[in-house]
Amino acid sequence: MRLTRAGEYAVRCVLYLASKGAGTIGNRKQIAAEMDIPEQFLGKIAQQLARAGFLEIMQGARGGLKLLVAPENLTLLDVVEAVIGEIFLNDCVIRPESCQRSQACSVHLVWEKARSQLRDTLREATFASLQNKDSCVIPLDRER
Amino acid sequence: MRLTRAGEYAVRCVLYLASKGAGTIGNRKQIAAEMDIPEQFLGKIAQQLARAGFLEIMQGARGGLKLLVAPENLTLLDVVEAVIGEIFLNDCVIRPESCQRSQACSVHLVWEKARSQLRDTLREATFASLQNKDSCVIPLDRER
Numbered sequence: 422m423r424l425t426r427a428g429e430y431a432v433r434c435v436l437y438l439a440s441k442g443a444g445t446i447g448n449r450k451q452i453a454a455e456m457d458i459p460e461q462f463l464g465k466i467a468q469q470l471a472r473a474g475f476l477e478i479m480q481g482a483r484g485g486l487k488l489l490v491a492p493e494n495l496t497l498l499d500v501v502e503a504v505i506g507e508i509f510l511n512d513c514v515i516r517p518e519s520c521q522r523s524q525a526c527s528v529h530l531v532w533e534k535a536r537s538q539l540r541d542t543l544r545e546a547t548f549a550s551l552q553n554k555d556s557c558v559i560p561l562d563r564e565r
Numbered sequence: 566m567r568l569t570r571a572g573e574y575a576v577r578c579v580l581y582l583a584s585k586g587a588g589t590i591g592n593r594k595q596i597a598a599e600m601d602i603p604e605q606f607l608g609k610i611a612q613q614l615a616r617a618g619f620l621e622i623m624q625g626a627r628g629g630l631k632l633l634v635a636p637e638n639l640t641l642l643d644v645v646e647a648v649i650g651e652i653f654l655n656d657c658v659i660r661p662e663s664c665q666r667s668q669a670c671s672v673h674l675v676w677e678k679a680r681s682q683l684r685d686t687l688r689e690a691t692f693a694s695l696q697n698k699d700s701c702v703i704p705l706d707r708e709r
Contacts, residue, residue: 422566422567422568422569422572422649422652422654423566423652423653423654423655423656424566424654424655424656424676425566428566429655429656429664432672436672497672497675505566508566508567509567510566510567510568510683511567511568511573512567512568512573520573527694527695527696528576528580528641528690528695531641531686531687531690531695532568534686535682535683535686535687538679538682538683538686539654539679539682539683542675542678542679542682543675543679546672546675550671551671551672551675552671
């Protein structure tokens with residue numbers, strides 16, 4: 422029960438773009454290098470984030486990734502769910518037909534509560550609030 | 566980011582045993598049938614729960630699974646983590662070396678908070694509290 426690599430890389434990619442300010446075009450090679458994202462992964466993630474309307478993929482020699490949403494309006498939940506799909510923790514919460522017990526099951530209620538709390542916490546974290554520590558986007562070993 | 570089948574089955578297995586009262590020996594075939602757990606899966610899960618000290622596997626013709634912990638002292642967190650390991654949501658929370666940014670990363674703090682809330686919610690749910698609805702252990706379609 423944990424975030425996929427794709428989810429982690431998507432968060433890093435948006436962290437990078439958000440740190441550069443809205444409208445800046447981030448160079449793909451640079452994002453991959455600075456944020457430790459395998460390049461082939463970054464391409465796929467960028468497509469998912471573009472499909473969700475969070476960034477634009479600019480083609481050409483001076484192309485790259487451009488954040489379309491202001492960091493204060495973009496949350497960790499938005500970015501994570503754009504890549505891994507809606508968080509639900511247990512199948513029964515989102516697909517009641519997956520368990521015949523769902524309707525009357527008290528465990529189901531616990532999973533619903535847990536899911537709701539998790540999504541609220543990720544929703545509260547905007548990429549503007551995550552910029553408070555600049556070091557977040559610089560690998561520690563490169564600071565030394 | 567969701568509970569594995571093994572985690573789900575472990576919860577169902579303990580729900581069954583808890584509903585029968587402490588000390589009762591649950592028949593494996595019956596547990597598998599009533600709780601919709603594939604039999605081969607139940608054996609593996611029982612071993613994991615036994616290793617965690619939550620139940621005893623009784624061999625022989627009248628053997629089966631015996632719950633060793635009172636339902637009021639056994640939580641959803643205990644059972645889930647006995648089977649899927651410690652919940653951490655994101656690698657960086659439990660293995661700081663997996664991300665060079667962990668120490669200074671504000672996203673890391675959000676994952677820590679989310680993880681803590683999730684574990685607290687699962688810890689509050691004892692198997693005694695989950696017994697409030699008997700229907701929880703009876704598939705809905707069999708009630709009709």
